[in-house]
Amino acid sequence: NAGVTQTPKFQVLKTGQSMTLQCAQDMNHNSMYWYRQDPGMGLRLIYYSASEGTTDKGEVPNGYNVSRLNKREFSLRLESAAPSQTSVYFCASSRQFYGYTFGSGTRLTVV
Amino acid sequence: QKEVEQDPGPLSVPEGAIVSLNCTYSNSAFQYFMWYRQYSRKGPELLMYTYSSGNKEDGRFTAQVDKSSKYISLFIRDSQPSDSATYLCAMLWRDDKIIFGKGTRLHILP
Numbered sequence: 001n002a003g004v005t006q007t008p009k010f011q012v013l014k015t016g017q018s019m020t021l022q023c024a025q026d027m028n029h030n031s032m033y034w035y036r037q038d039p040g041m042g043l044r045l046i047y048y049s050a051s052e053g054t055t056d057k058g059e060v061p062n063g064y065n066v067s068r069l070n071k072r073e074f075s076l077r078l079e080s081a082a083p084s085q086t087s088v089y090f091c092a093s094s095r096q097f098y099g100y101t102f103g104s105g106t107r108l109t110v111v
Numbered sequence: 112q113k114e115v116e117q118d119p120g121p122l123s124v125p126e127g128a129i130v131s132l133n134c135t136y137s138n139s140a141f142q143y144f145m146w147y148r149q150y151s152r153k154g155p156e157l158l159m160y161t162y163s164s165g166n167k168e169d170g171r172f173t174a175q176v177d178k179s180s181k182y183i184s185l186f187i188r189d190s191q192p193s194d195s196a197t198y199l200c201a202m203l204w205r206d207d208k209i210i211f212g213k214g215t216r217l218h219i220l221p
Contacts, residue, residue, distance in 0.1 A: 042211055042213035043155075099143075
């Protein structure tokens with residue numbers, strides 16, 4: 001049982017480049033989330049999707065876009081990367097009231 | 112005032128000791144209370160969750176919730192070096208939204 005799979009695991013981008021972080025879950029969860037984790041800042045919600053076809057902004061959505069491609073997949077796109085977006089990105093999925101299952105993260109460096 | 116407060120540590124204790132990790136919160140609307148464990152370079156994993164005030168035990172771990180004081184705790188008995196990780200408290204606010212504490216780094220010294 002794979003759980004939540006994130007790709008890539010590591011990425012280095014130049015300022016202004018774009019990229020898409022991929023996330024897929026095989027647990028038939030309705031809700032999916034994208035977080036970033038920075039030292040001293042904890043986990044901050046970027047976007048979430050309560051169900052297929054819906055997305056909503058979280059605490060720090062600026063500079064990001066998302067797509068809920070189907071029930072399994074939820075991607076995060078950086079259109080024009082900035083050094084402030086250097087972070088570790090986590091995707092998570094959930095079944096209501098049972099907490100989140102997280103992926104192993106993508107370490108992104110923007111130079 | 113931040114909604115969830117958690118001491119970042121690091122907290123260093125000798126192997127075998129009892130560890131106490133704590134969080135305070137300000138929003139009385141919080142419902143479910145959770146603890147996540149995060150090993151270095153890994154994603155957080157759900158350790159325990161509880162709904163009501165009181166204690167919940169799972170092996171060496173005990174989660175305690177005091178809604179009247181807006182205070183939650185995680186106790187680890189007979190701590191092991193493998194318990195060294197960052198522990199994040201988390202609270203379910205509404206629908207599926209969870210508010211996380213910033214985490215406490217724990218080191219168990221052999």
